[in-house]
Amino acid sequence: MSYRTKIFFFGGIGLLIIIGLVLALGFKQKPVPVIEGVVQPVAVTSPESVSNVAGNVPVPVEVKKMPSKAEVTQAAKDTAIKNTAINFAERFGSYSVAANFSNFEELKPFSTPTVVQWLDQYKTQLLAKQGADFVGITTKVVSTKIISSSEAVASVLISTQQSETYKTEQKTTYKDMLVKLVWQNSKWLVDGAYWQ
Numbered sequence: 001m002s003y004r005t006k007i008f009f010f011g012g013i014g015l016l017i018i019i020g021l022v023l024a025l026g027f028k029q030k031p032v033p034v035i036e037g038v039v040q041p042v043a044v045t046s047p048e049s050v051s052n053v054a055g056n057v058p059v060p061v062e063v064k065k066m067p068s069k070a071e072v073t074q075a076a077k078d079t080a081i082k083n084t085a086i087n088f089a090e091r092f093g094s095y096s097v098a099a100n101f102s103n104f105e106e107l108k109p110f111s112t113p114t115v116v117q118w119l120d121q122y123k124t125q126l127l128a129k130q131g132a133d134f135v136g137i138t139t140k141v142v143s144t145k146i147i148s149s150s151e152a153v154a155s156v157l158i159s160t161q162q163s164e165t166y167k168t169e170q171k172t173t174y175k176d177m178l179v180k181l182v183w184q185n186s187k188w189l190v191d192g193a194y195w196q
Contacts, residue, residue, distance in 0.1 A: 078146060084110055084188040085156040085179040086141045092193060093162055093177070096136025101126060112182060112191045135165040142174070154181045154188065157196075 067075070088110050095103045104119045111119065139162045147155040158177045163170060180192040 080188050081146060081149060081154045081156060081181060082144045084181060085158055086144060088179060088190045088193060089141055089158040089160060089177050090139050093139025093160060094137060097130060097134060110190050112184065112189045115190055133166045135167060138163045152183045
């Protein structure tokens with residue numbers, strides 16, 4: 001290799017090193033200025049890394065709180081109350097001549113003895129009242145709201161949509177039902193239901 005080639009070769013390598021250093025220093029990340037009284041956002045990858053890089057200032061980290069035993073118990077109770085009220089309202093409000101009002105038999109496991117007795121009477125009234133054109137009613141719960149609740153009694157307001165079918169027509173109505181429940185035999189039972 002000639003002297004001239006050596007100079008170009010080593011000179012080129014030196015020039016590349018200098019360019020590399022200039023670029024490395026030029027793209028070096030500049031520190032984030034810390035403004036007094038303002039918390040700088042920092043990406044937190046683990047719960048341990050909760051300090052601001054620029055000033056070692058603690059950064060608030062949102063920690064999800066686990067529900068307490070009392071909250072879990074209350075949520076389970078509210079769910080049981082609502083489910084009983086919904087099952088009762090939909091079955092109570094859905095009946096047909098073809099099924100011979102069998103829905104009232106299905107309601108008895110959800111009901112207190114007083115309501116069971118009333119259901120038998122109500123079924124007899126409906127059978128006498130329905131005309132020849134009546135086919136049936138289907139009820140769907142739209143929303144529920146617990147009005148009051150204690151350890152032994154509860155009241156739930158149920159909003160429903162009813163579709164009444166007759167041989168020649170069908171109509172849709174919206175009704176609310178107030179369902180009263182009591183805690184008996186380790187379960188919630190309906191102790192009254194009132195169309196509003």
